[in-house]
Amino acid sequence: xxxxxxxxxxxxSVLSCLLLACVYVGSLYVWRSSLxxxxxxxxxxxxxxxxxxxxLSPAVMKxxxxxxxxxxxxxxxxxxxxxLEGLIPAALLPLLLTMVFYLGPLVHSAFDNPSSFTxxxxxxxxxxxxxxxxxxxxxxxxxxxxxxTEELVFRGAMLPMLVPCTGPTAAIFTAPLFxxxxxxxxxIEQRRLHKDSMRVxxxxxxxxxxxxxVFGAFTAFIFMRTGHVVGPVLCHSFCNSQGLPDISxxxxxxxxxxxxxxxxxxxxxxxxxxFPLTDPFFYGVAPVCSxxxxxxxxxxxx
Numbered sequence: 076x077x078x079x080x081x082x083x084x085x086x087x088s089v090l091s092c093l094l095l096a097c098v099y100v101g102s103l104y105v106w107r108s109s110l111x112x113x114x115x116x117x118x119x120x121x122x123x124x125x126x127x128x129x130x131l132s133p134a135v136m137k138x139x140x141x142x143x144x145x146x147x148x149x150x151x152x153x154x155x156x157x158x159l160e161g162l163i164p165a166a167l168l169p170l171l172l173t174m175v176f177y178l179g180p181l182v183h184s185a186f187d188n189p190s191s192f193t194x195x196x197x198x199x200x201x202x203x204x205x206x207x208x209x210x211x212x213x214x215x216x217x218x219x220x221x222x223x224t225e226e227l228v229f230r231g232a233m234l235p236m237l238v239p240c241t242g243p244t245a246a247i248f249t250a251p252l253f254x255x256x257x258x259x260x261x262x263i264e265q266r267r268l269h270k271d272s273m274r275v276x277x278x279x280x281x282x283x284x285x286x287x288x289v290f291g292a293f294t295a296f297i298f299m300r301t302g303h304v305v306g307p308v309l310c311h312s313f314c315n316s317q318g319l320p321d322i323s324x325x326x327x328x329x330x331x332x333x334x335x336x337x338x339x340x341x342x343x344x345x346x347x348x349x350f351p352l353t354d355p356f357f358y359g360v361a362p363v364c365s366x367x368x369x370x371x372x373x374x375x376x377x
Contacts, residue, residue: 077188081180083143085241086090087139088143088236089237091135091142092237092253094135094255095128095229095233096256098230099224100224102121102127103121105124106121108120113213116217117238118255122215123272125224125299126220126224129227130160132227133155133232134230134244136232143239145239145366148365149362149365154355154362154363154366155360156301156303156304156305158302158303161301161302165302165305165346166305166362168352169297169315170310172348173343175341176345177313177332177341178337179338179339179341180338180339183325183328185363186333218312221315222307225254226298226307226311229250230250230298231298231304234247235363237249238366238367239367241298245301247299251291252288255261255288286319290314293310298362299371300354300355300358300361301361302355302359302360302362303361
């Protein structure tokens with residue numbers, strides 16, 4: 076009887092996640108338009124849609140708790156990683172960890188254009204520069220709306236629903252599959268604009284599925300370890316600003332040896348610091364871990 080109840084709960088969890096993913100992607104296409112995705116009017120409408128879906132995700136969580144008969148001692152907001160305990164380290168340490176991983180690309184940028192690199196650092200402290208960014212619809216979508224809404228829906232809402240069924244470790248690798256598949260909707264956009272052949276579109280979409288799934292697993296790990304959604308949001312925003320590391324360009328660079336060393340150092344430091352910088356000691360016990368069946372190893376590893 077208990078096994079049957081667990082199977083039912085798992086189906087309810089998976090279907091709830093699938094529903095959220097479909098509604099999130101579907102909301103982008105509620106607005107019919109022949110304009111490209113980067114047109115300001117398209118961006119504004121789509122941002123409004125995904126913000127609405129994100130606002131409704133706590134209600135989906137509430138419904139899932141009722142349907143799956145899950146006993147919880149914390150609020151839905153806490154389960155979704157919205158809480159005050161450990162907030163400052165949760166905002167800073169995962170972002171620092173991500174920047175360490177990007178050591179190679181950052182050094183690459185400094186080598187190629189030192190004045191631009193220092194200019195970007197200065198603009199980060201310039202109020203006028205931030206005002207210009209806020210007026211840019213593409214910047215707002217890529218750096219604010221997409222990270223906030225995607226992390227709330229695909230990490231904050233989905234992980235708590237998957238953890239009672241799969242356990243925290245499996246949930247870290249399951250939730251990103253919904254995130255990766257959700258990005259296949261770009262095929263529709265590319266086909267509509269007739270930019271490339273179907274073969275090229277599928278190849279690019281496959282690559283995008285791969286790196287969004289890997290990135291999703293990383294932010295899911297951050298969420299499970301810290302119990303906060305702010306870290307994944309900031310890491311997501313930073314990665315959107317940097318793009319994928321261009322290792323092929325580093326291999327052809329005049330300073331190839333120094334650049335490759337920085338890439339390797341960044342990766343090694345990232346692996347060394349991955350668990351220390353996400354140690355629950357800094358953040359308190361993650362509320363989502365209260366849903367985990369024993370042993371909840373990801374939540375407890377020091």
